Amino acid sequence: MIELKAIRWGEPYESLEVDEVNHFYTGEPVARVHCVGAGIIQRDAKKAVRARKALQAIPPAELVDRLKKAGELFESGTLAVGDGKQSPDDFIAQQSATTGMPVAMCKANVTKNAFVLKNIDTILDCLTRGLSLDTLARGYGDEGRGVIVSYQAQCDALGAVLPSNSPGVHTLWLPVIALQMGLVLKPGKSEPWTPYRVYAAMVEAGIPPETFCLYPGAGADIGGAILSSCRRSMIFGGPQTVAQYAGNDKVQVHGPGFSKVIFGDDCVDDWEQHVDLLVDSVYRNGGRSCLNASSVYASRHTKEIAEAMAAKLGPIEVLPPDNPEAGLAAFTIEGAAKAIWGSIESDAEAPGVTDMTSKYGDRLVERPPVAYLRPVVLHHASHESETRNKEQMFPMVNVVECPQAKMLSAMGTTLICSAITNDEAFRRDLINSIDIDRLNLGPIPTPQVDWLQPHEGNLIEFLYRSRALQLAGA
Amino acid sequence: MPAADPAAVAEARAKLDAHAVETVQWHFHESTGCPFWLEKKKELKFDPLTEVHSYDDLKKFPEFEDEWLRGGPVRRWVPQGLADKPVYVFETGGTTGVPKSRIAIDDFRTDYSNFSETLPDKYFPVGSNWLMLGPSGPRRLRLAVEHLAQHRGGICFCIDLDPRWVVKCLKKGQIDHANDYKKHCIDQAITILTAGHDVRCLFGTPKLIEALCLELEERGTSLAECGITGIFSGGTEFTPQWTKFCVEELFGGPAEESGVYMTPTYGNTLMGLACSEPVTKENGYKITYHAPEPRAVLEVVDFDKTDEVVGYGETGRSKLTTLTKEFFVPGFLERDEGEREPPHTMYPWDGISGVRPFSRLAGGTTVGVY
Numbered sequence: 001m002i003e004l005k006a007i008r009w010g011e012p013y014e015s016l017e018v019d020e021v022n023h024f025y026t027g028e029p030v031a032r033v034h035c036v037g038a039g040i041i042q043r044d045a046k047k048a049v050r051a052r053k054a055l056q057a058i059p060p061a062e063l064v065d066r067l068k069k070a071g072e073l074f075e076s077g078t079l080a081v082g083d084g085k086q087s088p089d090d091f092i093a094q095q096s097a098t099t100g101m102p103v104a105m106c107k108a109n110v111t112k113n114a115f116v117l118k119n120i121d122t123i124l125d126c127l128t129r130g131l132s133l134d135t136l137a138r139g140y141g142d143e144g145r146g147v148i149v150s151y152q153a154q155c156d157a158l159g160a161v162l163p164s165n166s167p168g169v170h171t172l173w174l175p176v177i178a179l180q181m182g183l184v185l186k187p188g189k190s191e192p193w194t195p196y197r198v199y200a201a202m203v204e205a206g207i208p209p210e211t212f213c214l215y216p217g218a219g220a221d222i223g224g225a226i227l228s229s230c231r232r233s234m235i236f237g238g239p240q241t242v243a244q245y246a247g248n249d250k251v252q253v254h255g256p257g258f259s260k261v262i263f264g265d266d267c268v269d270d271w272e273q274h275v276d277l278l279v280d281s282v283y284r285n286g287g288r289s290c291l292n293a294s295s296v297y298a299s300r301h302t303k304e305i306a307e308a309m310a311a312k313l314g315p316i317e318v319l320p321p322d323n324p325e326a327g328l329a330a331f332t333i334e335g336a337a338k339a340i341w342g343s344i345e346s347d348a349e350a351p352g353v354t355d356m357t358s359k360y361g362d363r364l365v366e367r368p369p370v371a372y373l374r375p376v377v378l379h380h381a382s383h384e385s386e387t388r389n390k391e392q393m394f395p396m397v398n399v400v401e402c403p404q405a406k407m408l409s410a411m412g413t414t415l416i417c418s419a420i421t422n423d424e425a426f427r428r429d430l431i432n433s434i435d436i437d438r439l440n441l442g443p444i445p446t447p448q449v450d451w452l453q454p455h456e457g458n459l460i461e462f463l464y465r466s467r468a469l470q471l472a473g474a
Numbered sequence: 475m476p477a478a479d480p481a482a483v484a485e486a487r488a489k490l491d492a493h494a495v496e497t498v499q500w501h502f503h504e505s506t507g508c509p510f511w512l513e514k515k516k517e518l519k520f521d522p523l524t525e526v527h528s529y530d531d532l533k534k535f536p537e538f539e540d541e542w543l544r545g546g547p548v549r550r551w552v553p554q555g556l557a558d559k560p561v562y563v564f565e566t567g568g569t570t571g572v573p574k575s576r577i578a579i580d581d582f583r584t585d586y587s588n589f590s591e592t593l594p595d596k597y598f599p600v601g602s603n604w605l606m607l608g609p610s611g612p613r614r615l616r617l618a619v620e621h622l623a624q625h626r627g628g629i630c631f632c633i634d635l636d637p638r639w640v641v642k643c644l645k646k647g648q649i650d651h652a653n654d655y656k657k658h659c660i661d662q663a664i665t666i667l668t669a670g671h672d673v674r675c676l677f678g679t680p681k682l683i684e685a686l687c688l689e690l691e692e693r694g695t696s697l698a699e700c701g702i703t704g705i706f707s708g709g710t711e712f713t714p715q716w717t718k719f720c721v722e723e724l725f726g727g728p729a730e731e732s733g734v735y736m737t738p739t740y741g742n743t744l745m746g747l748a749c750s751e752p753v754t755k756e757n758g759y760k761i762t763y764h765a766p767e768p769r770a771v772l773e774v775v776d777f778d779k780t781d782e783v784v785g786y787g788e789t790g791r792s793k794l795t796t797l798t799k800e801f802f803v804p805g806f807l808e809r810d811e812g813e814r815e816p817p818h819t820m821y822p823w824d825g826i827s828g829v830r831p832f833s834r835l836a837g838g839t840t841v842g843v844y
Contacts, residue, residue, distance in 0.1 A: 016715040016759060037716055039684040043691070043723060224649060244647045 002094070004082040004192055004216055005034045007199065008044050009051060009182075010209030019217050021190055024100035024332045024370055031082070031094070033192055035217025038225035041184070044213055045229035048156035051182025051211040060133035063178045063207070064121050070198070070205035071117025075110060079200040086197065095193045099164060100330030100370055102321045105286055109167040113194065116171045116451065117201075120178055123451050127175065127460050136460075137180060140469045150469035151460075157182030157213075158463065159230030161223040161237075162195060164188030165329075165393060166289050169236060169254065170198065171451075175459060177202065182211040184230055186223055190332065192216045227251055232463055252462050256391045257290030257415035259446045263298040264421025265404045271301050272308070274420060274443055278397075279312045281418065281446040283375065286329040287395030290415050291447040294391035295398040297383075297407050306356045306379040306399035313375035313395060314360030318367070328394065330370040337364060337371035340392055344376055347390065352381035356399075383410040408433055416446045478817035486767060486822045487529075493768035494529040497797040498522045506555030510542070511802060513550075529771070532795060533781050535804040543574035543744075551577045556800060564614035566743040569641040573612070576743050581769075581800045582614050585746035586622040588766055589739070592749050592820075593626075597735035598704035601627040602674035607663050607682050608709055609637045614743050615709065619677045622706075631673060633662040635682075656682070660689050667700040676702050679709040680716055683736075687724035697725065698733050708739035708747070711830060714759035721759070728755065739763070740829055744803055745770045745794050751818050751825070763829065764821030771795040774814035774826050777834065780807060783824070786816050792826055808832070 005012035015034035022029050055063065073079060078087045086094075092106045099106075116123060124133060131149075135141030140150035158176045162185060163169060176183055187195040195214055203209045215222055227233045227250075234252040235241060242255035261281055263271060281293035298305060319326035331337035341364040348355040356377040357363065365372040375395035380388045383402030389412055390398065402410050408429060411417070418440040419430050430439055438453070440446070501507045502515055502522040515522065520534050548563055556579055564582075565573040604623035610616045616632055623630035643652040663686055667673055676697075678686065683705065690696050697705075720736065721728060729735035740763040741747040748763035748770075765772040774790040776782045784790035792808040811832045815825035 016718055017713065035715070037684075037713075037719060039688065039716070039724070040719055042688055046692070228649070228653060240647075244649075 001029050002031045002082045002084050002086070003034075004031055004196055004214075006036045006040075006216060007209075007212055007214035008036075008040070009047055009213055010203075010211070013040075017217070019189075021098050021192065023097045024190070024330055025367070027369065030097050031192060033216035036215050036222070038221045041213075041215060041222060041225040042229045045157075045184070048182055048184070048230070051208075052153075052156040052180060054208040054210050055177065055180040055182070056137065058180075058208075060137050060178060060180070063180070064124070064133070066206040067117050067120045067174075067178055067202070070201040070207065071114045071120070073204055074117060074197060074201040075114035077201065077204065079197060079204060081196050081200045086200070091193055091197055095167065095191060096321050098190045098193070099167075100321065100332045101167075101286065102319070102323070102326035102329060104324050104326060105329065106167065108285065109194075112168050113170050113174065113198070116174050119451065120175060124175055124178055126451070126453065127458060129460075131460075133178065136464065148469055148471060150467050151464040152467045153179075153181065154463055154465055155181060155231035157184050157211075157230060159184040159186075159226040159233035161186045161226055161233070161235040162188050162191075163236040164190040166236075166285075167191060167194050168285065168289060168291075170194050172234065172254070172459070174198065176463070177207055177211065179460075179463060181463065182213070184213040184226055184233075185215070186226055187214065187216045189217070234462075254290065256294075257292070258295070258389050258391055258411075258413055259291060259293050259416035259418075260295045260297060260389075260411055260414050261293050261418045261420065261446060262296070262407055262411070264419065264423045264426050265299050266423045266426075267420045268298045268300055271298065271305050275305075275308045275312065277418075277443050277445050278305070278309055282309070282397045283313060283316070283327060283395045284445065284447045286327055287375070288329060288393050289447060291449065292395070293397060293416075293418070293446045295389050295400055295411070297400050297402050297411060299401070299403050302381075302399050302401040303379055306354075306377050309397065309399065310356035310360065310377040313377060313397075314357040316375055316395075318365045318372040318374065328372050328374065330367075330372055331393070332370050334369060337373050338366070340394075341373060344378070344392070344396070347387040348378060350385065350387065352385055353387065354379045354381075383407075408435070411435065416440065418442075418444050418446050478819050478822040482819075482822035483817045486817075490768040490771065490823070491528040494532060494797055495526055497799070497802060498526045498532075500555065500799055501553065501802040504554075506553055508553045509550040529795075532804045537780065538803050538806040540574055540806065543576060544572045548575055548577060551575075551801070553799065562617070563612070564743045565612040568612075569638045569645075574743070576614075576801060578614065579800050581746070581798050582618040583621045583625075584798075585766060585769070586618045587625050588769075589747045589749060590622055590625050593704065593706070593737070594735065596703075597729060598626065598675050598706075603628045603672050604630040604675045604677065605663060605666055605673045606630050606632040607659070607676060607678040607686065608635065609679075610634050611636055615677070618747075619706075622677075623675070626675075628675065631666045631671060633659055633666075635659050656685055657689075660685050664689065664693070667702070672701065674701055675704045675706070677706050677708075680707055680712055680720075681710060683707055683720065684716075684724065687720070691724075703733055703735065705734065705736040706739060707736055708741060712738045712740070712761055713830075714753075714761060717753055717759040717761065718755070721755070740826075742808075744801075744806060745772075745796055748772060748826075749821065751820065760827055761829070762815045762818070762825045762827040764815075764818060764823060764825040765794075767821075767823050769796070769798050771797070771823075772826055773824065774812060775807075777811075780805070784814050786814050789813050789828075791832055792829065 017035040018032050020029040021031040095106045096103045143149045160173045185195045236254045245251040245253040363374045373394040378398050380400045388400045414436045416438045417436045501511045559579045562578045563575050565575050567573045606619040608615050620630040725734040726732040738750045746766040748765045751762045773793045775793045792810040794806045796803040809832050810829050812826040812829040815827050
């Protein structure tokens with residue numbers, strides 16, 4: 001068992017409140033995490049400026065080099081994590097043990113997070129749209145045509161309230177250190193592993209430890225304290241969290257994606273060519289990510305599309321986490337899977353809604369103390385079906401029959417839209433839509449992320465404000 | 475930890491037995507009892523006047539239901555023997571719906587006068603003034619702390635604080651609004667502390683003490699610099715970790731170094747005030763409470779067999795019995811759990827440590843907003 005102390009600007013802190021993080025199935029303790037209260041976070045927040053100053057003492061190019069090294073270490077190094085040493089295999093085993101995610105999925109996320117660090121220069125180049133990091137570091141620079149540009153940092157450290165269910169999201173905050181801002185992180189209750197390993201890798205690569213705070217443990221007040229004491233924060237949560245922070249420019253909220261694949265009328269007759277893409281969009285990463293498609297829209301052939309998807313997704317079985325073929329993650333909160341299945345059964349009873357996976361056996365698989373849900377494909381005969389855009393934390397997709405002209409209004413908020421159409425007018429409508437965040441034109445699986453494009457809001461726009469700066473005599 | 479002398483434990487038990495009998499006689503006698511208990515007596519399968527000979531005989535009563543305290547008429551709780559006295563009513567809960575109410579005449583004064591005896595004069599100087607930084611309005615705390623100050627020869631300053639409003643804000647997700655309200659309370663407190671009133675002693679809930687210290691730090695000062703030497707805290711969950719943070723970081727060290735002494739308490743409107751054994755770094759900031767026996771008794775009982783206390787060191791639910799002439803509550807199951815602690819030399823009867831919200835009710839209640 002590993003002991004993870006809270007980290008307060010690089011200093012380990014021993015708390016009298018120690019939570020155990022347990023194996024999702026056996027219940028055996030895997031880690032002991034030291035929890036802190038809101039007061040410590042608020043008090044520490046007053047020292048955030050020191051983190052920024054420590055990073056400002058290091059040129060951006062040097063920080064980038066160290067982060068690249070951190071990426072290598074994160075992926076392949078044996079690192080000092082908590083009171084022990086952690087190899088990459090230890091990390092993957094620990095993450096799988098406490099989250100219930102298959103080992104293969106944990107490995108994939110290691111690669112994803114390491115990729116971002118190892119390619120941090122390219123990614124930052126994309127995030128800044130080619131702006132030199134020196135301009136951000138200095139506060140101003142020359143745009144290249146004799147015009148001064150200036151960007152004002154909006155915080156000394158970014159706060160982040162992290163989830164337990166999707167280790168891939170850490171890619172969103174990894175670039176912050178290169179921007180010379182500290183990190184104040186609340187790791188997910190059952191997934192403290194990634195933030196602690198990133199911290200260990202970065203410190204070993206030469207990033208000053210005093211630029212990090214790690215506050216593990218449960219308790220909404222910890223998250224609340226981070227959000228209220230950091231001038232910029234990101235939080236991950238469900239629709240309620242999204243609604244709570246909507247319009248709050250201090251908080252970037254990441255919630256359900258409601259991502260979709262849609263067919264234009266010009267391409268829908270070729271749907272059979274795209275079944276693998278549809279299945280990949282729903283199933284990759286266990287269907288737990290905001291990147292996964294939760295709905296497919298087409299004006300015709302929807303029953304056949306749903307049947308074809310069900311034929312591929314329906315037979316997928318629950319496999320032990322260490323099986324390389326395992327693709328389904330356990331629901332570790334008691335009663336959660338059963339409740340979700342109950343709600344899907346109720347949705348499937350609505351007029352025009354058909355469960356296309358029912359013939360492939362029971363969807364709810366109870367393996368006390370956890371449970372699994374096997375993939376579900378629901379067919380919606382009408383775009384007016386109330387549940388057409390529902391998203392769940394497992395591979396579940398709604399195949400919706402909808403005239404092309406009604407699609408945009410029926411789809412609602414969509415994090416990623418993969419539009420299989422060559423109809424220029426329709427493409428133009430999609431480009432103009434303010435409900436779609438990432439738009440893929442053509443047959444691109446929704447989870448396929450081009451790291452050279454901003455995802456879910458540009459980090460630079462969130463952390464910096466473009467402002468005027470005038471130099472006398474310039 | 476100094477263990478209690480067995481003779482002292484036995485003596486305290488005998489006193490409790492006698493007090494329990496006397497209290498039951500008072501509340502169930504036609505000439506002195508309150509209408510509620512006299513009416514309830516008709517439903518009982520035993521006669522309290524002849525069949526209660528010891529504290530343990532109180533187990534014959536059915537579990538006290540807190541619903542009985544909701545709604546009126548409030549007079550039904552006033553004992554006939556005290557009917558001519560001026561009566562207060564204190565409330566608990568009530569963010570939505572009808573709050574629970576408890577009548578009082580002198581109990582709050584008696585409880586706090588007794589509590590006063592446990593406070594060290596070095597840090598709670600006699601004659602010094604107090605600040606009450608906690609819930610006001612229909613709650614017992616405000617008058618009780620004011621009495622405590624007066625009992626010790628001081629004058630108590632108070633602020634307005636309505637926790638029901640805070641709960642409403644939090645339930646609606648209006649976190650900023652709740653924080654603004656907290657700031658409004660803290661601003662009032664700092665205004666008093668810096669107005670030359672010689673306030674040396676403070677009551678505060680843990681969250682308000684924390685907020686006060688952080689705001690003072692923000693303004694470049696501290697509780698010690700404001701003259702505070704003694705703090706009595708309670709009202710919401712009190713953990714060893716919070717106490718460690720508070721003592722080591724907010725106060726600047728233990729009382730001998732920082733000059734600021736804090737004593738935790740556990741109590742509510744139904745009970746008096748349970749005092750804490752001394753809390754120190756050496757004992758891991760462990761907080762152990764002992765009820766003010768014989769006026770109130772705290773037992774740590776089995777979660778399912780609530781008539782049986784658990785073994786020492788074992789976890790159980792907190793069960794409260796109040797035994798005063800003003801109010802009789804036999805066996806009320808609190809929404810808290812903790813570990814049973816042995817008698818202490820200062821309090822030769824059982825205690826409870828690690829008090830926290832009852833795990834089987836977790837999520838069902840909003841605790842400790844301020």
